[in-house]
Amino acid sequence: MLQIREITITTGEKELIKDLNLEIKEGEIHALMGPNGVGKSTICRALLKDPSYEITKGSIFYKKQDITTLTTSERANLGMMMISQNPIAIEGVTNAEMLRLALAEKNKEHIDIFSFQKEAKEICEKLALPESFLHRDINSGASGGERKKIELLHIWMLKPSLLLLDEVDSGLDVDALKIVASSIKEYHDLTNCSILVVTHNPKLLAILKPDYIHILKNKKIIKTGDASLASRIEKEGFISLDETNEVG
């Protein structure tokens, strides 16, 4: 599904990630952990070609296609989607308006308004999100929990095949975290999408049940393991780790 081959990511003159390799197969869930400021979010954003970052070396393959030179929207229309830790608000642009345009772009066809509204309404009900949010400006005036639910609405409507979750648990209380994580897991189990999740939160990992845990340190992945690695990090921290793979 996703192959990251020896990529180096920079911002300005600063090298953030060096010679990173990572492969995520269809349906797999990978968690990326590591000390603060090590570049975990950078990887998610660079995978979607955030203009703040540049991939100066290496290549990215998605669905067997080299996407290294593709634009952000081209990557999104291939099925990649990111939820950031603090989704931004956009004044004057409603969720419904953005979703209809995005669906038309993705499917290359006119979107039937009645089918769209029916599906959007059903998803709002499933997420316990008031239907009125569809016609509100994107994330405007919404709490942290509501913003994440709005992003879930985007996921269920746009149906991505790869989710990049950048500290999606940030700003969520225990109940909201459970709702958000369970919805993502349900979407995964239903669609067999792949997931790369950046988190330190054991509760989120307990619900998502990742197949692999990667530890990012010193600009690269220094260790890969199964879910037990997250428990070890929880007890011992990142300092104790040496640079060996335990799984895969």
Added chain:
Amino acid sequence: MNKIVIDREKIVTLKENTYELEIEAEDVILAIEGNVIIEEIKKKEENLKLTIILKENANLLYNRFMYYSKANTFIKLEQDNNTKAILNYSFLTNGECKINVDPLLKGNYNNTEINIKAVTQNKGNVIAEVTAEVGENTKENHFLEDIHILLTNEEESVIIPNLLVSSSEVEVNHAATISGINIDDLFYLKTKGLTEKKATELIKSGFLIGNLDIKDQEKRKIKEIIGGE
């Protein structure tokens, strides 16, 4: 909603109603009595001198959207006593735009908000000058001017916010910004699959419409005007 077309120079009194306004003349005086809402949505070249006089105890909400090819527009707002005026003025321009808004608070207990949002594109540029004047020996007046220009081209635009205050019993504020499209907003919409062109169009129309206190039907009308460029 009453529709009024003003096609020659004259004084028009608007009372206690919501009006869809269309101004074709170049010199117009509007006298406002009671609670009045005005909505004006138009694509045009404009050369206008508009004077709005709020009589005692009058309240005015004026939502004005223009898509200009060129404009030389002067709006004078005169407030008597115990009035409230909100001017929400949004425009998109392809050409030169010189916009003057001059509120004059002559009496006491007035509230005024001037909210201007403009987007420049193609060869469009804006000189927006708002000069608020609070008269001598007046009291309890509140005034706010809030002017933002969003540049989507390389033309030069200018905001000149003037506050001429001759009274100590007053609260007067202004804010003014000129900026390009926020790259984070653009990136966010592109991550959902919108092309740069579509994302930019959405941000522009959202910026302008967000300034107006109007219903969905009017919003759709504006989007059609912007989309049909």
